[in-house]
Amino acid sequence: MKAERNEKVLLQGLARSDKKAIELIYRENYNMVQSLIINNSGSTDDAKDIFQEAMIVLYEKVRSGTFELNCLIKTYVYSVSRRLWLKRLQQMNRYVPAMENLHETVPVDDDVEENERIGSEFQAMEKAISSLGEPCKSLLEAYYLEKKSMQEIASFFGYTNAENAKNQKYKCLVRLKKIFFAQYKNGNGNG
């Protein structure tokens, strides 16, 4: 009973990006995933990659608000990691060994697919922003990501007033949105 409640608290913490919750989940599950990867022809770097990807899948899932915990975090992370690693091996055209199930698994294919879609969207966004160049990149990041006020941005970037900064921001935004929506219409960022 108590364990179940703890799991719930952990997941709520994860949804808030609480550092302690993240650390705890990391600590309690990393070694398990690492042995899975290493025992199936992967390296420690692969293990880190796969485990962190699995953490992102879990994170996106708890944040979506529809996540019902019907298995242990451990089971979920293991299942996702296993699926991700199988996919990775297939992509590399490597012989896929019959992976032994050392732990219980749950079906996670849909979650992994969804995560892949989100991931490629974000990568497209990252690419779009960096393709803007400076000062657009820093300007838009300061306003839309770091949520700085136009006043702050004006003094920070050395604009004579907030109005000038706003004009420049607008020009940059039009460029970014153009790239962003072009990718969006082309089936979410294949570019």
Next chain:
Amino acid sequence: MAMDDIKILDTVERYIRGEMTPDERLYFEQLRKTNPEIDQLVVEHTLFLQQMNRFEEWKKFKQTLHETHIDLTQQRKIQSDRLRGGAKIAYLWNKYKRVTAIAASIAGVTAIGLTILINLFTPQIKDPKVQELVHRVNAVEKNQKVLDSKINYVDKKNQQPVISTPVRYNGTGFLIDPKGLMITNAHVVKNSRNIFVQNNKGDQFKAFVVKLDVSRDVAIIKIDDDSFKSFTSLPYSFKKATSDIAEPIFTLGYPRDEVVYGEGYLSAKTGYNGDTLSCQIFIAANPGNSGGPIFNHNGEVIGILSAKETEAEGFVFAVQSKYIYQVLDELKKSSLYQNVKLSNRSSLSGLDKVQQVKKIQDFVFMVKGD
């Protein structure tokens, strides 16, 4: 036309963020119903902003995972092997910290003994192992110096602060030499009759200008005050080469009466008009930060934060640290400062930010002029 577009976007953003008054909102919603273009813009921009927010959270989460991995590996709470570079040094440092502290007390004797031995018996052989030993002894000596400077600093704490004077210019400066030579922005000090520097404990010391370079907005000042006790060494070093784009950087400074930390990244390797002695940075800083040091993750000074205004809008620049080497070379031509030498070995590499900042903050001062 463009002005209108900007205004419309502004209004749409305020609407999405819920910043409108009820009346405004009602009016705007009416407008949305009758004007399909506005309606489409709202839908499109909402989607865009949502995506931006999620993107930011995703990026932050990835960063947290990365940091967590390093933390847990260092604490040996996960079995990830193959620590490399900074992570390994930090890990080893934690492991051997205690041993080094004990060894420091007997290091003086050993150091002399070992040097003689090496000189007598192996003058020509460059045995890497022997060199490594010498390195280690040097490291221990350094450690002792750090301890000494800590003692100095405890002494200083007991002194009474100087009575403060009315102040007109404020900025930040940092030591480039343990005996009180300091670098800051020229505009902070150039029109001042009296210059005071103040450390993070509130102690003030009188200082005078040694060299001014108004075109680069860099000044070298020297603390000239009986109550100032020299340090034995500086914890940070000065990087001679230009740093890489996207390198994370941080600064310490005095935008207010207390030392404040800010971080950012290197945006471009050159400054305004391709100036190779400066660089473009993005950093959380305020006017009082100007003249402050810019550090990379190894705790090396890579530049001086400059608030200098240029014709180009939208950039923040820093003067690169290699410029400090140049100025100092010029300064050395006069006899007074011939022995000043910039350290090129940082004792901060591999430490985490919190530890680095703790070690650095005693060497960063508020600079005041009247």
